[in-house]
Amino acid sequence: MDQRFRNYTEWQDTADTLHLFLQMAGKVKLGRSYKRPEWAHVRMDCTIQGIGTGIIPADACNFEIYFNLAQHHVDVQNSLGARVRIPLVDGLSVADFYGQLMEALEVLGTPTPINTVPQEFHDPVPFDQDAKHHSYDREAVELFLANLQFAYRCLAGFLAPMRGKVDMPAYWFGTMDLSGNVFSGQPAPYSGTDVIGRNGFDEKFFEVGFWPGDTKNTAPSFYALPYPFLADIGTYGSLLEPSMAQFLPEESEFVLRLEDAFAARDPQKAVEDFFRSSFGILQRVDRWKDLDWITEPLTYGG
Structure with a gap:
């Protein structure tokens, strides 16, 4: 078992950037999922290689957004076999990721508008305007x-x-x-x-x-x-x-x-x-x- 860790201040730039990336996926799930008590419908799955939305219902087909934090990419894919991959790299800003995620959803036929203001975050710059968070260690x-x-x-x-x-x-x-x-x-x-x-x-x-x-x-x-x-x-x-x-x-x-x-x-x-x-x-x-x-x-x- 790996017993290493980093204090938040030691990776804050990356932590904040990743947090905001994941928020966008969570908001997509929030907008389309069937509501459950205690906000259970917005919970995201933790897996061996990362974090995913799980199945999100849409009109024509279901889809999901999966963050592979071991291979460092995001897969936006649907039940018909279509997939768009977004590489996670240092220098990718929150605004750029927002644009790529929204474009991927359009390509898959599941466009989903979201509230672009971050939730429960200390620096609530709208996603589409945030060029300062761009670190990925x-x-x-x-x-x-x-x-x-x-x-x-x-x-x-x-x-x-x-x-x-x-x-x-x-x-x-x-x-x-x-x-x-x-x-x-x-x-x-x-x-x-x-x-x-x-x-x-x-x-x-x-x-x-x-x-x-x-x-x-x-x-x-x-x-x-x-x-x-x-x-x-x-x-x-x-x-x-x-x-x-x-x-x-x-x-x-x-x-x-x-x-x-x-x-x-x-x-x-x-x-x-x-x-x-x-x-x-x-x-x-x-x-x-x-x-x-x-x-x-x-x-x-x-």
Whole structure:
């Protein structure tokens, strides 16, 4: 297992450029997909070689947009066998990529207009006007992909045995994180008015994820976020594992840095312990009604 990583500041130019490229594909999926609760229809698939939209429905045929981050190209292809490939190279600006992506969709017969303003991004220049983000460091991207692969195993190890409604790990184009959720089945209306929160927070859930860092928190980290949000965990902080993990009341989330996970004797176990102990603390603060059934062990043999 590759235990290397880069702090966000060490590859920010490339991270931001890739983030914006992926946002465009996510917005295409958002515009054409059947709507699902908690924004599940905008989740993107993490695969062995990259990130893809999965099947996007269109009038004449289905299509997909796939970012091969190991071979460094984007394939825009449809179910009729047509494909347009966009090489990912240093110097390709966000504006240029936007033009190539829109042209590819036209060629495939699936033109899809999108909102060109980036979402949840610190520098919201419209895609078609952004010439300043144009960096692509292949080694940094490959390392990000390796980190995603490790994170997927950790998240899946925690989420897989849970019963009921579970979202397995997927990529979110807004925040550039890989995350999954286990839901309680209990309604929990959101008190805010913003469209993302109003449609994303409607029942009790526990989200686990990994993000590569951003302008506010530059260390790539795992996180656990309960909803309804926790402002305080009282005396239960002593139950949090491993010892390097912490609860951030201002963010209402538990955090374990990737660096600290890699420093553990068994990094994957350290991350899964982090998720399980965070979930256990949540249940002490606000126990879910059907917790015993949700966590009842599976009985598969072999």
